[in-house]
Amino acid sequence: MRAGCANHQPVGDPRVTVGAADVIDQVWNVTAGATISGHVVTAAGKPVARARIDAEAMTPIPRGGIGARDTITGPDGAFALRGVAAGRHRISVDSERGVAPKLEVEVAAGATRDETITLAEGGTLRGIVVDARGTPQSRVELRARRKGGGGSRLDWFTTDDGRFEITGLAAGDYRVTAWRGEVELRVPTAPDGTRVAVAVGAVAELRLVVEDRTGSIRGTVVDAVGQPIGDAYVSAAVEDEGVAAAAVARWSASDRPRVTAADGTFVIDRLAPGSYTVLAARKGGGEAVAEHVAVGSTTKLQIRATGSIEGTVRLAGAVIDELALTLTSEAGYRRGEAFYRTGGRYTLTDVAPGTYKLRATTPGGAGELAAITIAAGEHKTGVDLTLEPLATVTGTLVYLKTREPIRGIAMFVFARDATAFTTPDGPLESPNVTDATGRFTIRGARTGTVVLFARSRGADASWSVVVPRTLPARSEIEVGPVPVVRPRVPEGEPAGRLGITFGPERDPWFANPEIAAIDPAGPAAESGLRAGDVVVAVDGIYVSGEAIAHLAPLLRAPPGTKLRLAVRRGVTAEITLESPR
Numbered sequence: 001m002r003a004g005c006a007n008h009q010p011v012g013d014p015r016v017t018v019g020a021a022d023v024i025d026q027v028w029n030v031t032a033g034a035t036i037s038g039h040v041v042t043a044a045g046k047p048v049a050r051a052r053i054d055a056e057a058m059t060p061i062p063r064g065g066i067g068a069r070d071t072i073t074g075p076d077g078a079f080a081l082r083g084v085a086a087g088r089h090r091i092s093v094d095s096e097r098g099v100a101p102k103l104e105v106e107v108a109a110g111a112t113r114d115e116t117i118t119l120a121e122g123g124t125l126r127g128i129v130v131d132a133r134g135t136p137q138s139r140v141e142l143r144a145r146r147k148g149g150g151g152s153r154l155d156w157f158t159t160d161d162g163r164f165e166i167t168g169l170a171a172g173d174y175r176v177t178a179w180r181g182e183v184e185l186r187v188p189t190a191p192d193g194t195r196v197a198v199a200v201g202a203v204a205e206l207r208l209v210v211e212d213r214t215g216s217i218r219g220t221v222v223d224a225v226g227q228p229i230g231d232a233y234v235s236a237a238v239e240d241e242g243v244a245a246a247a248v249a250r251w252s253a254s255d256r257p258r259v260t261a262a263d264g265t266f267v268i269d270r271l272a273p274g275s276y277t278v279l280a281a282r283k284g285g286g287e288a289v290a291e292h293v294a295v296g297s298t299t300k301l302q303i304r305a306t307g308s309i310e311g312t313v314r315l316a317g318a319v320i321d322e323l324a325l326t327l328t329s330e331a332g333y334r335r336g337e338a339f340y341r342t343g344g345r346y347t348l349t350d351v352a353p354g355t356y357k358l359r360a361t362t363p364g365g366a367g368e369l370a371a372i373t374i375a376a377g378e379h380k381t382g383v384d385l386t387l388e389p390l391a392t393v394t395g396t397l398v399y400l401k402t403r404e405p406i407r408g409i410a411m412f413v414f415a416r417d418a419t420a421f422t423t424p425d426g427p428l429e430s431p432n433v434t435d436a437t438g439r440f441t442i443r444g445a446r447t448g449t450v451v452l453f454a455r456s457r458g459a460d461a462s463w464s465v466v467v468p469r470t471l472p473a474r475s476e477i478e479v480g481p482v483p484v485v486r487p488r489v490p491e492g493e494p495a496g497r498l499g500i501t502f503g504p505e506r507d508p509w510f511a512n513p514e515i516a517a518i519d520p521a522g523p524a525a526e527s528g529l530r531a532g533d534v535v536v537a538v539d540g541i542y543v544s545g546e547a548i549a550h551l552a553p554l555l556r557a558p559p560g561t562k563l564r565l566a567v568r569r570g571v572t573a574e575i576t577l578e579s580p581r
Helices: 247-250 547-556
Strands: 006-010 031-034 034-041 052-057 068-072 078-084 087-094 103-107 112-118 123-131 142-145 153-157 163-169 172-178 195-198 201-209 214-222 232-238 265-271 275-282 288-295 298-302 307-314 322-328 334-339 346-350 354-362 365-374 391-399 411-415 440-443 448-454 464-471 476-484 500-502 517-519 533-540 562-567 572-576
Touching: 031 440, 034 087, 034 103, 034 123, 068 078, 087 112, 103 112, 123 172, 123 195, 123 307, 142 163, 142 533, 153 163, 172 201, 195 201, 214 232, 214 288, 232 247, 232 265, 247 275, 247 288, 265 275, 288 298, 307 322, 307 354, 307 365, 334 346, 391 411, 391 448, 411 440, 448 476, 464 476, 464 547, 476 547, 533 547
Parallel strands: 034 112, 123 201, 214 298, 391 476
Antiparallel strands: 006 031, 034 078, 052 068, 052 087, 087 103, 123 163, 142 153, 142 172, 172 195, 214 265, 232 275, 275 288, 307 346, 322 334, 322 354, 354 365, 391 440, 411 448, 448 464, 500 517, 533 562, 562 572
């Protein structure tokens, strides 16, 4: 539970156990919060109204504290962020009137810090999005990414007449792409994005002619016995290399899914030429997928009878009161359910036929079962799972060469097969962040084959690194020094081009970095390296096995850097990185 008080910070994260009797006379403590106030003005000194101000804690805050505050400036450009945690904060400003500077402020508990934030004059990008026939494209999202990082605007949409105007852009060269949800509307003449230069105080004009989207796919959705389903939801996603089309069709927030008519028929229109994966799902469970469906064709999807999974989750020496289950499939299906005071017993109903992975977590343990196959209409029982206790992991984060401790880095533990690492945007509890000696404590961590994820919090030193480890099944684990390579290029800044592509591995975090291809026009073309070589060291630093964490930061170096790559067959090549194209 958490109690709040205006202009204050909560203390701790109190737990309340509710039984048969009423719980009374509870006390929740708060401390005086700080205030960050001031004005936002233009370069000419004029107040900026309706600017969004966000403050994010950059230093550890007490457990249960609130590390993020936001507000909107008034007509006179004034703002006040009250109840801010003591410490250093990153201040960001979002306004159409100009470009905000990077700003970090330090504030003490109960104190007030006054800042005048001056927006630098920016440039404007104006234009229209049309298809090949000249038809304006409404509600298309424009993404403008500036070379060298920063200046991205990801929430600008075209109006009903296809026009857009993006203001307050930092000067620089941008790559502009158009999107409808998670689907990129490709520009045939610029498949990697349209380049445009934005200058301070100037307006850059841009006309994006995107691929024609006048195609359609028709079809019918039926049940297990061939009867039409009149309430099924149908969506489609273009099949592209490296994209899980079924997952995009299932989760994309682009266009609303179509609903089948009473006779089970549907039409999905506004499609670009290509091959699509079509997904049909019905209320109450069950889905069907049709792959490689061409635009202009007709398809039939049959939703088979659903099944169920039933079992018990156990944790040695503990009674399971809170249980969270996640059911996933390789096709991108994901479903989560929670159970309370069932003694670890669970039942998942309306499960479509397929093969799944089941993950279970409790406040004290975690575990998973792989390859649970459910046939149409099957009710699988006895799917039991014994959890491994969660651990408290301690260690010290240091730079590899100097063994210098690294402070202020947020540390997390993730499953080794995680494809993305989502870390809290709000308050970071003190133990998770490395202290002045580089020490950290991660509570509730999974054991086994995992990755330690380190993420910096500084505005001018943004970086992250993934460190693979194998943790024993113990409640207390000391991992000792965790060495990482000092970043050679800050995230968002361009790195030199190596001209080497590494192949996918079954186990990317505990694997050997094998060269899949070498660009014949790249800097590595005459190096003597070849496809199939396994890189074992870069600049004398071992990068295989668990040390593969060092590979990416070593290769991300400025243009002109000379790298020495040693491969397993005994060859060492020196390659000079080129400027990115």
